[in-house]
Amino acid sequence: MHVVVCVKQIPDPAVPGALNADHTLKREGKPILDESDSYGVEMALQLVDAAGGGEVTLISMAANGETAGLRTALAMGAAKAVLVSDPACAGSDALGTAKALAKAVERAGGVDLVLAATESSDGYTGTVPAQIAELLGWPALTFAKKVDIADGKVTIQRQTEAGYDTVQASLPALVSVTAGVVEPRYPSFKGIMAAKNKPVDICTAADLGLDGQVGWAGARQTITNVENAPARQAGEKFEDDGTGFEKVVGFLENLKVI
């Protein structure tokens, strides 16, 4: 079985974000694998194991040929990667990103299943997975909190407001997984060493026939204003000396909540 996992390399969320002059996100410094994607990578590795064989291919997009985050996922056990890398990709919106990733799935070839996170931690549009499925003409099983594959079909438990739905489709299909769905493994030392030599197929937007469809131009938007949100003032703060709960009780009583 051939499983593709969409992964995103994002600026370290622990470092405060900043914008470029054209209002796109500054992506300087060493990017990391979006933690949201580690669940998809782990799920893919487990599904391939359960199927008794096959491989996991990563697909990703970056403006500058960056592979630091990809190496983390390769170290977990993915076999190879396709990276769409091109300065023309800078500023891509969700649709442009989905176009690049859908082409990368086709380039990976013979794919049974595409896995993605429900949304990235930086852009968080939550639309890319279903857009990729639409571009490929595949079913999309979104917001999965459990995934099983048997007899050429994928069955998931789809998160809903009230509980979950059991949803099934034939392969090939796309599944987006929620965080916490599996426990991502830590890369072993051996895995980290092996990852350095795993193949990363780097291709450009032009290689994929996507001239003019990715990047800021493809996003067809203008930013008209950027400003800081109104700050909220801090109130009172108390060290708990065993009576801290009484402060909360008093506060709630004032609000007539209790």
Added chain:
Amino acid sequence: MTLNNVWVYAEANGDKVTTATLEVITKAREIGTTVSAVYAGTSGDSVAAQVGEYGATTLYVINPGEGLPGQVAAAGIAQLVNEHSPDAVLFVQSYDGRDAMARTSVKLDRPVLTNGFTLTAADGLTFGTAIFGGMVMVDAKYADGGVALIGIRPKSFTAEPSGGGAASVVTVDGFDAGRAGEAKVLERFEEEQTGPKLEEAAVVVSGGRGIGASESYKPLVEELAKALKGAFGASRAIVDAGWVPYALQVGQTGKTVKPKVYIALGISGATQHLVGMKNSDNIIAVNKDGEAPIFGIADLGIVGDVNKVVPALIEAIKNKA
């Protein structure tokens, strides 16, 4: 300046239209002369009455069969847009809403603007979103003409009825969802829900890493929520750790809540979390790290161990009742 035709993708749980849908229809009424809704499901008549009460005059009804409603709806929406050329189609940033806007965007080859918090039509349709965990607000517009596809986060607007009559129902057919319709819902499981919903509760109690262990979630977070007749939520950290399901996550990648009182237990206050709750009327935080960013926005902060403060708090509230 207002727009002529604004459409809303309407969602319902059973035959009850979601509050988030009604919030968006209310806003659509303000920015558009005529509001229509599109709905995929089997409760067309009931939905028509409810969306009509909030100002929609036409309801297009799509039969999703056994498919996921948002995914099948996209084919119908794309066909309708090509036929009627509305100025905008608004979606709720929900599970089904995201499916619908994503596939619609590809079918029409139009970008979709997501996670909207504001929407104005005074100077051309302008959409506002938040970045860096809600610290920075960004306004954007389409650079070209054509239909605007916009996703709106729940709780961005207030739902207010217009007193309109039922919307007239138009059944949509003749579209082909292709393999999008192949993802079939086999069974639905409704977990027993006690107490109010996260987005609708007057009091929300959320837990983070600082509660220490997954076993502590129920006795601390759920029990306090129960004592206050509120709902319980979580930070991303403990959802990622698998302690509680994604449906409970409050934050940027999760739900937006705006209760009268928000109580954060053992939550440090990463920007990812703040964007989902910082517009609560009152915020109480309990955390043993006095430097935690959550104290920067809390109206009342208790620097202490949640395992000591919360059981005493629950006991005190129960004694008052």
